[in-house]
Amino acid sequence: MAKLTDETRARLKRRSRLVNLGRDAEFSQGFVNVPPFRGSTVLYPDVATLKARAQRFTYGTRGTPTTEALSSAWTDLAGAAGTVLLPSGLAAIVVALMTSLSADDHMLMTDSVYSPARAFANKTLKRMGIETTYYDPTIGAGVAALIKPNTRVVFTESPGSETLEMQDIPAIAEAAHAQGACVIMDNTWATPLFFSPHAHGVDMAVEAGTKYLSGHADLLLGLVSANEAWFERLHACVHLMAIPPGPEDVFLALRGLRTMELRLREAERQALALAQWLAGRPEVKRVIHPALPDHPGHGLWKRDYSGSSGLFSIVLKPASEAAVAAMLDGLELFGLGYSWGGYESLAVPVDCTATRTATRFAPGGPMVRFNAGLEDLEDLKADLDRGFKRLRATV
Numbered sequence: 001m002a003k004l005t006d007e008t009r010a011r012l013k014r015r016s017r018l019v020n021l022g023r024d025a026e027f028s029q030g031f032v033n034v035p036p037f038r039g040s041t042v043l044y045p046d047v048a049t050l051k052a053r054a055q056r057f058t059y060g061t062r063g064t065p066t067t068e069a070l071s072s073a074w075t076d077l078a079g080a081a082g083t084v085l086l087p088s089g090l091a092a093i094v095v096a097l098m099t100s101l102s103a104d105d106h107m108l109m110t111d112s113v114y115s116p117a118r119a120f121a122n123k124t125l126k127r128m129g130i131e132t133t134y135y136d137p138t139i140g141a142g143v144a145a146l147i148k149p150n151t152r153v154v155f156t157e158s159p160g161s162e163t164l165e166m167q168d169i170p171a172i173a174e175a176a177h178a179q180g181a182c183v184i185m186d187n188t189w190a191t192p193l194f195f196s197p198h199a200h201g202v203d204m205a206v207e208a209g210t211k212y213l214s215g216h217a218d219l220l221l222g223l224v225s226a227n228e229a230w231f232e233r234l235h236a237c238v239h240l241m242a243i244p245p246g247p248e249d250v251f252l253a254l255r256g257l258r259t260m261e262l263r264l265r266e267a268e269r270q271a272l273a274l275a276q277w278l279a280g281r282p283e284v285k286r287v288i289h290p291a292l293p294d295h296p297g298h299g300l301w302k303r304d305y306s307g308s309s310g311l312f313s314i315v316l317k318p319a320s321e322a323a324v325a326a327m328l329d330g331l332e333l334f335g336l337g338y339s340w341g342g343y344e345s346l347a348v349p350v351d352c353t354a355t356r357t358a359t360r361f362a363p364g365g366p367m368v369r370f371n372a373g374l375e376d377l378e379d380l381k382a383d384l385d386r387g388f389k390r391l392r393a394t395v
């Protein structure tokens with residue numbers, strides 16, 4: 001690492017970059033990791049430097065060696081011009097929207113969006129005079145017909161984190177750019193390791209680092225990467241708001257980065273094996289996983305993605321609420337809780353029939369969303385098998 005030349009660094013393949021990005025042995029006095037820098041005040045050597053802010057770090061809210069290590073590594077992985085860090089994934093969504101929208105603007109937002117992002121649009125943005133129209137996530141190039149003269153943002157999330165519709169991001173980006181609108185994507189499911197957002201036309205890509213970058217369900221973090229056209233505006237917006245993430249969280253996220261590809265590949269393997277097993281269960285009506293050939297968006301996934309993560313859903317055959325609760329309440333390995341992307345398996349009931357406004361989502365039975373963790377697959381299947389017995393035994 002200490003001997004890595006710029007020439008070698010530029011040629012490194014991704015796995016080597018994941019190990020080396022953001023590290024500086026000389027700066028870290030030989031220690032392998034950049035430590036969590038804590039601080040508000042940054043001292044200047046003299047008045048002239050202070051007045052000109054002519055040094056690498058100027059104030060605690062404006063970045064530290066730890067945040068710079070993570071943001072520069074993420075910029076490289078995402079193929080971006082730059083990245084800003086926020087204290088949560090939702091804060092990252094908010095900052096991307098605050099960067100690109102002003103009073104009297106219009107936004108198009110996918111109907112499959114993470115519901116707190118919808119709430120921010122419907123409440124805060126509405127109060128600021130910004131109108132949002134929801135669109136069918138599978139609309140593709142058809143989004144062009146919904147663009148108005150004041151449409152400034154087309155917000156995408158692919159796949160949707162509950163219902164997993166795939167979006168045709170290049171087609172949406174082409175239509176949006178033709179009308180001068182900015183394309184924002186929530187890319188948390190795939191991460192830049194499985195989908196390169198900016199190479200597919202996304203201007204600002206949001207990642208809830210809380211999920212796979214952390215990988216251990218013990219921190220909250222958001223990242224927004226941007227292309228050349230948007231990074232300066234994004235950077236200016238976030239610094240005017242001064243909402244940096246905590247130093248310990250950034251340090252842990254950097255640690256997570258080193259093993260992210262290994263964990264993601266394993267989550268992919270576990271999720272696919274579980275999804276295939278679930279597809280054969282008599283209690284399951286449908287498995288919703290973009291990497292399975294029967295998913296309506298499978299072609300888009302195959303065209304644009306290099307992998308799938310550990311989050312997928314199933315639709316159960318019609319069953320009572322009590323039966324689904326009996327199934328989930330008794331699970332011993334699958335936890336019942338939101339967030340995802342950690343090493344532990346989760347199962348949560350989801351119901352988005354009431355939140356949709358542009359499309360009707362009627363799966364024909366109760367839905368359960370799974371986060372595939374790293375436990376032994378046979379143990380996970382046995383836990384679910386006992387759950388299905390409880391489901392069948394409850395009316």
Ligand SMILES: Cc1ncc(COP(=O)(O)O)c(C=O)c1O
Nearest residue numbers: 088089090114161188208210339
């Ligand atoms: C797709 C997606 N985006 C963003 C977020 C928000 O992340 P955070 O929990 O860090 O605010 C979540 C959280 O569940 C999510 O699922």
